[in-house]
Amino acid sequence: MSVYGDRRDFLKRMAWYSSAGAAISLMPGVSMEAWSDFEGDAAEIVWKKSPCRFCGTGCGLLIGLARDRAVAVKGDPNSPVNKGLCCVKGYHSVQMLYGKDRLTKALVRKNGELVETPIQDALDLVAAKMKETIGARGKDAVAIYGSGQWTIPDGYVATKFFKAGLGTNNIEANARLCMASAVTGFMTTFGLDEPMGCYDDIDHADTFILWGNNMPEMHPILFSRALETRRQKESGLIIDLGTRTTRASYGADKSILFKPQTDLALANAICRELFRTGLVNQDFVKKHVTFKKGKTNIGYGLEDKFKFDDEAVEIGVREYQAFLEDYTPENVEKISGVPATDIRYLAQLYGDPKRKVVSFWCMGMNQHTRGTWINNLVYNLHLLTGKISTPGNSPFSLTGQPSACGTSREVGTFTHRLPHGVVTNEHDREMAAKIWKVPVEKIPAKPTYHTVEMFRALDRGDIQFLWIQATNPFLTMPKLRRYRDGAKKEGRFIVVSDVYPTPTTDIADVILPSALWIEREGMFGNAERRTQHFEKMVDPPGDAMPDGWQLIEVARRLGYGELLPYSKKTWVQEVWEEYRQFQHGPAHEMASYEDLRRQPGVMWPHVNGKSTKWRYNTAYDPAAKGEGEFDFYGNKDHRAVVWQRPYEPPPESPDGEFPFWLCTGRVLEHWHSGSLTRRIPTLHRAVPEAYVEIHPADADRLGIRNKDPVRLTTRRGTLTLPASINGRAVPPAGMVFVPFFDERYLINELTLDAFCPISRQPDYKKCSVKVERA
Amino acid sequence: MIWESDRRIFFVGLGIAAMAVLVMFVGPELFDYRPVASRADPRSVDLPTSKRDVAAEAEPMRKPAYVVPARADADTRTWTKYESRRAFPGAPPAIPHPVSDGPAWESGKVCTACHARGGYVPKYNAYAPVTPHPNFSSCRQCHVPRLTDKLFRETAWATVARPKTGLRAMPGAPPAIPHSLQMRENCLACHSGPSSVPAIRSSHPDRGNCRQCHVPRVTDEPFER
Ligand code: SF4
Numbered sequence: 001m002s003v004y005g006d007r008r009d010f011l012k013r014m015a016w017y018s019s020a021g022a023a024i025s026l027m028p029g030v031s032m033e034a035w036s037d038f039e040g041d042a043a044e045i046v047w048k049k050s051p052c053r054f055c056g057t058g059c060g061l062l063i064g065l066a067r068d069r070a071v072a073v074k075g076d077p078n079s080p081v082n083k084g085l086c087c088v089k090g091y092h093s094v095q096m097l098y099g100k101d102r103l104t105k106a107l108v109r110k111n112g113e114l115v116e117t118p119i120q121d122a123l124d125l126v127a128a129k130m131k132e133t134i135g136a137r138g139k140d141a142v143a144i145y146g147s148g149q150w151t152i153p154d155g156y157v158a159t160k161f162f163k164a165g166l167g168t169n170n171i172e173a174n175a176r177l178c179m180a181s182a183v184t185g186f187m188t189t190f191g192l193d194e195p196m197g198c199y200d201d202i203d204h205a206d207t208f209i210l211w212g213n214n215m216p217e218m219h220p221i222l223f224s225r226a227l228e229t230r231r232q233k234e235s236g237l238i239i240d241l242g243t244r245t246t247r248a249s250y251g252a253d254k255s256i257l258f259k260p261q262t263d264l265a266l267a268n269a270i271c272r273e274l275f276r277t278g279l280v281n282q283d284f285v286k287k288h289v290t291f292k293k294g295k296t297n298i299g300y301g302l303e304d305k306f307k308f309d310d311e312a313v314e315i316g317v318r319e320y321q322a323f324l325e326d327y328t329p330e331n332v333e334k335i336s337g338v339p340a341t342d343i344r345y346l347a348q349l350y351g352d353p354k355r356k357v358v359s360f361w362c363m364g365m366n367q368h369t370r371g372t373w374i375n376n377l378v379y380n381l382h383l384l385t386g387k388i389s390t391p392g393n394s395p396f397s398l399t400g401q402p403s404a405c406g407t408s409r410e411v412g413t414f415t416h417r418l419p420h421g422v423v424t425n426e427h428d429r430e431m432a433a434k435i436w437k438v439p440v441e442k443i444p445a446k447p448t449y450h451t452v453e454m455f456r457a458l459d460r461g462d463i464q465f466l467w468i469q470a471t472n473p474f475l476t477m478p479k480l481r482r483y484r485d486g487a488k489k490e491g492r493f494i495v496v497s498d499v500y501p502t503p504t505t506d507i508a509d510v511i512l513p514s515a516l517w518i519e520r521e522g523m524f525g526n527a528e529r530r531t532q533h534f535e536k537m538v539d540p541p542g543d544a545m546p547d548g549w550q551l552i553e554v555a556r557r558l559g560y561g562e563l564l565p566y567s568k569k570t571w572v573q574e575v576w577e578e579y580r581q582f583q584h585g586p587a588h589e590m591a592s593y594e595d596l597r598r599q600p601g602v603m604w605p606h607v608n609g610k611s612t613k614w615r616y617n618t619a620y621d622p623a624a625k626g627e628g629e630f631d632f633y634g635n636k637d638h639r640a641v642v643w644q645r646p647y648e649p650p651p652e653s654p655d656g657e658f659p660f661w662l663c664t665g666r667v668l669e670h671w672h673s674g675s676l677t678r679r680i681p682t683l684h685r686a687v688p689e690a691y692v693e694i695h696p697a698d699a700d701r702l703g704i705r706n707k708d709p710v711r712l713t714t715r716r717g718t719l720t721l722p723a724s725i726n727g728r729a730v731p732p733a734g735m736v737f738v739p740f741f742d743e744r745y746l747i748n749e750l751t752l753d754a755f756c757p758i759s760r761q762p763d764y765k766k767c768s769v770k771v772e773r774a
Numbered sequence: 775m776i777w778e779s780d781r782r783i784f785f786v787g788l789g790i791a792a793m794a795v796l797v798m799f800v801g802p803e804l805f806d807y808r809p810v811a812s813r814a815d816p817r818s819v820d821l822p823t824s825k826r827d828v829a830a831e832a833e834p835m836r837k838p839a840y841v842v843p844a845r846a847d848a849d850t851r852t853w854t855k856y857e858s859r860r861a862f863p864g865a866p867p868a869i870p871h872p873v874s875d876g877p878a879w880e881s882g883k884v885c886t887a888c889h890a891r892g893g894y895v896p897k898y899n900a901y902a903p904v905t906p907h908p909n910f911s912s913c914r915q916c917h918v919p920r921l922t923d924k925l926f927r928e929t930a931w932a933t934v935a936r937p938k939t940g941l942r943a944m945p946g947a948p949p950a951i952p953h954s955l956q957m958r959e960n961c962l963a964c965h966s967g968p969s970s971v972p973a974i975r976s977s978h979p980d981r982g983n984c985r986q987c988h989v990p991r992v993t994d995e996p997f998e999r
Binding site for chain 1: 865866876911912915921924925932933954
């Protein structure tokens with residue numbers, strides 16, 4: 001055997017010969033051109049697990065690696081999220097690493113030009129600028145704006161650096177623009193953030209009600225799972241509630257269109273019908289529910305320095321029922337356009353004791369000037385019927401970003417938050433001070449700016465230095481022009497960490513190249529409380545480094561080395577172990593680093609090696625105590641809240657001059673601002689540019705044919721883009737829809753920066769617009 | 775549950791490794807030495823994970839396919855065409871023909887009219903490829919059209935060559951399955967009928983129980999005690 005090396009080597013070769021030899025003889029003259037950029041064979045591919053980099057569904061992917069490159073993707077059959085299936089974005093996701101215009105070197109603006117600079121010098125400059133700004137204007141003049149695409153360790157390092165190091169609460173993340181209303185909805189109703197159920201609910205349920213949620217495009221895998229359930233169950237039913245006709249409408253059994261903002265009235269009308277028809281689960285309500293009301297006429301946050309604090313008042317069920325009396329199906333039909341019979345039908349579905357109901361929603365309810373309210377109202381439906389926290393009964397708030405939950409919400413990368421609790425709570429500050437080993441006075445007790453206000457402060461000059469990581473606000477901020485012009489003002493210093501040039505890097509003073517996704521180690525947390533780990537699989541290009549490591553480098557230059565004492569090799573693990581201490585306890589216990597590496601995702605609370613599928617249910621949740629079936633332990637009285645929230649109109653509605661609604665959103669192929677998906681050939685070729693969807697009757701009246709240029713004008717700006725008539729989706733007469741991914745058509749120059757006063761999340765779905773043929 | 779499938783993969787792996795031992799008797803001098811670049815992860819071939827997959831796998835057994843007399847002048851699917859529609863081996867193919875707008879197209883209900891069972895489409899003078907996973911109905915979640923050849927920005931994307939065919943342990947032996955079976959449990963969808971690429975068309979599609987003779991190659995590692 002010595003001729004051939006050891007026995008193992010020999011056998012290996014044997015297996016190879018048998019394939020290589022045969023292939024040659026069997027396949028003469030077959031061209032291998034298209035894929036033969038690499039010599040190779042599918043069997044050479046090594047597969048490693050990672051959560052998808054795109055949406056908050058958090059599908060488990062297997063990344064195919066060969067010759068130090070990512071070359072293929074398939075769904076991880078072991079992942080309970082997607083069970084081996086992906087959507088087109090997931091399948092092609094690895095192509096995002098290889099755009100030829102990747103940022104590989106630091107760029108520093110000198111005399112108006114961006115100049116390639118050694119990364120260490122660029123980091124020196126960032127540190128010097130921060131120091132200078134703090135010296136001249138105080139610590140609240142520097143800020144960081146991060147992302148729900150930050151990995152958990154990135155977000156944690158940012159929070160610690162800013163809150164415990166610099167001593168400012170000037171940290172926000174783009175998750176404010178997509179998830180804030182979901183959070184305040186959870187907090188006001190249950191006292192704790194994030195869903196009680198999990199995706200397994202889709203298998204256990206039979207009735208799916210989508211509230212303004214175009215799932216086949218935005219959460220395709222979850223929609224496929226719902227389709228499968230419907231196929232298998234005779235009682236399977238999908239109802240699409242929305243403001244325009246989309247793929248969700250086509251895939252559903254019934255599509256119900258309502259007028260923008262009237263979902264508030266619709267939900268109240270369903271509650272009223274539940275009482276009227278005796279479908280309220282009296283036993284559940286008696287044991288587990290309190291009734292409350294808050295302030296009304298709460299405003300829209302359009303003015304700078306807008307302030308609002310809600311005040312909860314407990315009410316009786318009688319008062320609540322009296323309030324509902326205004327919302328008769330007939331009254332609500334008038335304002336919402338939904339036939340009274342459909343409202344009664346929906347109440348029957350929610351109330352039918354034999355049906356298991358999942359409500360799904362995402363941006364339709366969250367990007368809403370009454371976002372917190374509509375979240376509360378859909379919880380009301382589930383609480384009044386007792387359809388919650390059991391397999392198949394689930395009000396389910398979906399997320400848009402891969403780690404909006406894991407990083408932004410759980411680590412708490414917001415001005416008012418800490419990794420456990422809020423800065424305004426003394427105990428929470430003490431806990432943070434202890435784990436971070438800093439004096440408690442170091443952590444400021446007062447929140448500063450939420451996202452919209454942060455960009456307003458930048459415009460006003462209260463903030464002078466802004467570091468932006470893993471997000472593209474100068475495409476995604478509403479009323480974009482004000483905030484972009486503000487950032488360009490004299491004296492502002494903008495640092496942007498990203499992977500490709502974007503409209504945001506265009507105005508940066510320093511650009512830092514970032515390592516993308518599997519070019520570094522990290523964790524994401526998806527919409528069902530599942531934390532997923534991915535290891536570093538390929539090298540980042542050039543000088544690119546993880547966002548979190550950039551922060552550590554700068555912090556060290558500012559003298560916070562002891563605060564962030566991690567080693568370059570193991571910082572992700574070290575940070576995870578430190579962060580876990582914040583979540584210790586049965587209500588939020590996080591899995592160990594080893595568990596995360598081993599499994600395709602772990603759901604918190606993770607107690608004694610077990611993921612918790614249904615929170616607040618004493619049979620499943622280790623933190624739920626007591627005799628009964630449920631324990632809503634997030635609230636002091638262990639009860640969930642049914643909120644009395646009225647219908648209130650949006651700040652801007654179509655009128656004489658601006659007679660249409662303008663709604664914005666996503667498409668399946670592109671993800672958020674498109675900086676990644678547009679560099680993926682398959683995705684770009686499928687949807688190469690943005691368009692404006694318009695109802696055929698409106699188009700006819702305005703003399704607009706398909707692909708004609710259409711000029712949209714709002715009080716904030718004008719944009720001309722091609723028409724799409726009877727295309728992928730169709731808005732009702734009187735509404736137009738524009739996807740926001742395309743940097744050539746900056747639709748956010750037209751949108752309004754009104755927000756929900758409780759969550760401070762802007763409404764991108766409703767403003768008024770004039771439509772003309774250009 | 776999760777680990778159960780791994781165990782199954784392990785046993786199949788054992789079987790295949792045993793085959794490699796047999797190969798020992800062929801005589802290594804016949805071939806040049808070529809190193810194996812890296813070890814195949816057992817997950818590169820997947821066994822059915824749900825009842826649904828098993829059903830798809832059994833499809834050929836229930837409905838034996840016959841060699842349909844195809845129109846000789848019809849367009850055949852060449853490897854070049856096959857590859858040009860996929861970003862990498864195993865990627866979901868893009869839709870090469872125009873798609874209309876409207877509910878039936880958007881929801882994928884139209885797709886299955888041709889792609890569930892195949893058949894000649896005069897408009898394209900071609901046979902419609904048959905989907906290997908008819909149980910999934912949200913077609914356009916994975917399959918997207920191609921409206922332009924232009925790119926937004928240049929790309930340096932590269933991938934591996936497609937899996938080698940004819941992985942025979944010895945002359946006359948049935949070749950192993952060189953690709954992942956995930957989403958492709960129904961072998962005949964791609965390996966039979968006039969829409970298949972001729973080079974991988976089975977000479978005996980009527981036998982039905984494909985995986986009685988053709989087994990996946992899960993690993994290059996030899997069996998070791
Ligand atoms: S559904 Fe979301 S997480 Fe899953 S593959 Fe698609 S983009 Fe990725």
